Amino acid sequence: MMSTPSTEAIEVNGRRYARPAAPVVVVCVDGCEPDYITQAIRAGVVPYLERMLAQGSSLIGDCVVPSFTNPNNISIVTGVPPAVHGISGNFFYDVENGREVMMNDPSYLRAPTLLAAFATAGARVAVVTAKDKLRTLLGHGLKGICFSAEKADQATLADGGIEQVPALVRKPVPSVYSADLSEFVFAAGVKLMQAHRPDLMYLSTTDYVQHKCAPGTAEANAFYAMMDGYLAQLDAMGAVIGLTADHGMSPKTDAGGQPQVIYLQQQLDAALGEGRARVILPITDPYVVHHGALGSFATVYLPDARTTASAQAAIAALPGIEAVLSREDAAHRFELPPDRIGDLVVVSDHLTVIGTRAALHDLSGLTVPLRSHGGVSEQKIPLLFNRPLRALPPTRRLRNFDVFDLALNHAEPPR
Amino acid sequence: MMSTPSTEAIEVNGRRYARPAAPVVVVCVDGCEPDYITQAIRAGVVPYLERMLAQGSSLIGDCVVPSFTNPNNISIVTGVPPAVHGISGNFFYDVENGREVMMNDPSYLRAPTLLAAFATAGARVAVVTAKDKLRTLLGHGLKGICFSAEKADQATLADGGIEQVPALVRKPVPSVYSADLSEFVFAAGVKLMQAHRPDLMYLSTTDYVQHKCAPGTAEANAFYAMMDGYLAQLDAMGAVIGLTADHGMSPKTDAGGQPQVIYLQQQLDAALGEGRARVILPITDPYVVHHGALGSFATVYLPDARTTASAQAAIAALPGIEAVLSREDAAHRFELPPDRIGDLVVVSDHLTVIGTRAALHDLSGLTVPLRSHGGVSEQKIPLLFNRPLRALPPTRRLRNFDVFDLALNHAEPPR
Structure with missing residues (x-):
């Protein structure tokens, strides 16, 4: 059911999307x-997912590198890589003005979202995100419902297209550091489907659980069992469901559980001289100095080509480094905007993270062995659908930002 | 205690090893x-390992690629990569004679083992391996004890330096496909330490459990809890313990648990014409067509340079492929013997394995989601010691085949 009778496909960022015949729900499970x-199915705790995959489709795709939350969520809702939409991380370094620039503001978006395009074309669109910091980017230009679980009580008709969300969801606003924050997203999705039956809905969770718990452990299985119940309800209401992830997740420790950190600023200060290189960790949110803020991706700004070359060699020699690419090579390989990455892009391996200086990372908050993401080792993500897909060439490289294309253009319609 | 009074270091394959002051036990935990x-510690089921790491050392190192059992076990006991010792997998293709050649026979070994060298120099040496197929390689030239758990009842004084092993271990000979096979190795190690107090002992398990169970699951934790008890006994007897792995282990499925397989022979037959390429999977044991026989490493033999170039491009374009290297590049990067790999070396990603033709792999035996190894994604392995290590440069790239060097030359002696 569309609000307008038009059946024309909608074109956004060079891709065409069919209008949905049934409500389409895309779920981005953070850090999945x-x-x-696989482990939750093996443990027998996700009967709906098991049924969904038996009747639908299960594929593996690649997320965007850096395998961080913001670049990937924005890729999913724009259908294009960061080279096009511009959001390559949480921030970049503005060399001319000598300052670190946050990219959480929509002014840094270089492409419209398909959510906004569908809404403009008359579709009913709803977006629920776990953390509020993603809300303004996801909701940019969107005439529809858009709110965060974190600030669900602050959503207004004017700002979020909805009000009194906690009353609708019948849950209190959860803590920002909890599994409940993601559960609120799913619960809100089900209530929105019952109350508003949006044509297009995007649900985006947080990876609080995945940062702490390995696949197959009791806590992880409990999270997926929770999710399973809500997905079953959305399916029962006739929704086409597409599930993907912003990125994967790996342990980033030695066998004893101690974080394996390369303090890259320290290493470069030692190799090149104090302060000649500037290491930027795009996972960091500079407004809150996170305990940790450790991921497997960094970008490095250097004063000149000669220093860049010697830094590249020095970094490549460090145990735990997987790749050190020039700006050009990184922009090409990872489809990143060259003006928003440094002279070098550094990726660490699946058990190693990159920090700046030891003194700037407070690891005392890590109560369990560090698990994180950001690198190529966390690039593989699931693409799951509760419908068979048709007309999909087997050699096509699938991305998480193909999920709307697959759900709208390739999923078989409900019988 | 050495059988001879000599205190000279022993030189093998260009490396020098100090004679042990206390018994040294090196454990290779297959697929660890x-x-x-980390997860077993978190679950609280391995109190000894927790204590061992608190008092000793925990490092991460790289295994040999292909991350398979034989090349890595042989690297560990020779202290050198396959480029030197020659065992690059279970078999290679003899182009001149047009036949696939097994490398389980010691005649293919190009370097002596350090175990044999120590024994020749008068040390008491004992080796226990889970599967018998590794026994003849590990025991080559060794004047000491060497037997497999699989055929423990067949060990003789003439052949294995010991007899009546089941009576010594007080356990029946276990099934070759069981966790018990590895437990027998540890139990035998403890009994040998009590009865013979070898100067140098090498224990090598099998990855039956790791192929089936993810880290942190109940069955995996039970395996490590079993191991923990035996390690504690070896420690209590004064042994210096070094623990490493032949390779890591990854899930090789989509989220639904279906194996992700690239049938490379089929792909090349389609791209180049039937039978022009020959795909070799060095994980396979040709005497028993394993259910599965699927790993993340293959080598390809091609008729000429032009076909090689076009095959390289065709393979690189397949989703799930991580690297396609020429013989020269692979030999250089992975330190492999060029005459025992094909014209191309193919590595798949952490969720993907390589097969030949679908019809040649019987997957019906996979009762749980496939987990396997062979690629770069399974190259990280633990290096754990129950002693602090000294004089170890922080930038040194550590390998699993450094484990004897670290235990003999860098571990602090017992107080």
Whole structure:
């Protein structure tokens, strides 16, 4: 059911999307390394997912590198890589003005979202995100419902297209650091489907659980069992469901559980001289100095080509480094905007993270062995649908930002 | 205690090893992705390992690629990569004679083992391996004890330096496909330490459990809890313990648990014409067509340079492929013997394995989601010691085949 009778496909960022015949719900499960689902199925705690995959489709795709939340959520809702939409991380370094620039503001978006385009074309669109910091980017230009679980009580008709969300969801606003924050997203999705039956809905969770718990452990399985119940309800209401992830998740420790950190600023200060290189960790949110803020991706700004070359060699020699690419090579390989990455892009391996200086990372908050993401090792993500897909060439490289294309253009319609 | 009074270091394959002051036990835990230990510690089921790491050392190192059992076990006991010792997998293709050649026979070994060298120099040496197929390689030239758990009842004084092993271990000979096979190795190690107090002992398990169970699951934790008890006994007897792995382990499925297989022979037959390429899977044991026989490493033999180039491009374009290297590049990067790999070396990603033709792989035996190894994604392995290590440069790239060097030359002696 569309609000307008038009059946024309909608074109956004060079891709065409069919209008949905049934409500389409795309779920981005933050940090969903595919094995979380495999193990939950094996443990027998996700009967709906098991049925969904038996009747639907299960594929593996690649997320965007850096395998961080913001670049990937924005890729999913724009259908294009960061080279096009511009959001390559949480921030970049503005060399001319000598300052670190946050990219959480929509002014840094270089492409419209397909959500906004569908809404403009008359579709009913709803977006629920766990953390509020993603809300303004996801909701940019959107005439529809858009709110965060974190600030669900602050959503207004004017600002979020909805009000009194906690009353609708019948849950209190959860803590920002909890599994409940993601549960609120799913619960809100079900209530919105019952109350508003949006044509297009995007639900985006937080990886609080995945950062702490390995696939197949009791806590991880409990999270997926929770999710399973809500997905079953959305399916029962006739929704076409597409599930993917912003990125995977790996342990980033030695066998004893101690974080394996390369303090890259320290290393470069030692190799090149104090302060000649500037290491930027795009996972960091500078407004809150996170305990940790450790991921497997960094970008490095350097004063000149010669220093860049010697830094590249020095970094490549460090145990735990997987790749050190020039700006050009990184922009090409990872489809990143060259003006928003440094002279070098550094990726660490699946058990290693990159920090700046030891003194700037407070690891005392890590109460369990560090698990994180950001690198190529967390690039594989699930693409799951509760419908068979048709007309999909087997050699096509699938991305998480194909999920709307697959759900709208390739999923078989409900019988 | 050495059988001879000599205190000279022993030189093997260009490396010097100090004679042990206390018994040194090196354990190779087959398929021990580091997270198995992290999760077992978190679950509180391995109190000795927790204590061992608190008092000793925990490092991460790289195994040999292909991350398979034989090349890595042989690297560990020779202290050198396959480029030197020659065992690059279970078999290679003899182009001149047009036949696939097994490398389980010691005649293919190009370097002596350090175990044999120590024994020749008068040390008491004991080796226990889970599967018998590794026994003849590990025991080559060794004047000491060497037997497999699989055929423990067949060990003789003439052949294995010991007899009546089941009576010594007080356990029946276990099934070759069981966790018990590895437990027998540890139990035998403890009994040998009590009865013979070898100067040098090498214990090598099988990855039956790791192929089936993810880190942190109940069955995996039970395996490590079993191991923990035996390690505690070896420690209590004064042994210096070094623990490493032949390779890691990854899920090789989509989120639904279906194996992700690239049938490379089929792909090349389609791209180049039937039978022009020959795909070799060095994980396979040709005497028993394993159910599965699927790993993340293959080598391809091609008729000429032009076909090689076009095959390289065709393979690189397949989703799930991580690297396609020429013989020269692969030999250089992975330190492999060029005459025992094909014209191309193919590595698949952490969720993907390589097969030949679908019809040649019987997957019906996979009762649980496939987990396997062979690629770069399974290269990280733990290096654990029950002693602090000294004089170890922080930038040194550590390998699993450094484990004897670290235990003999860098571990602090018992107080």
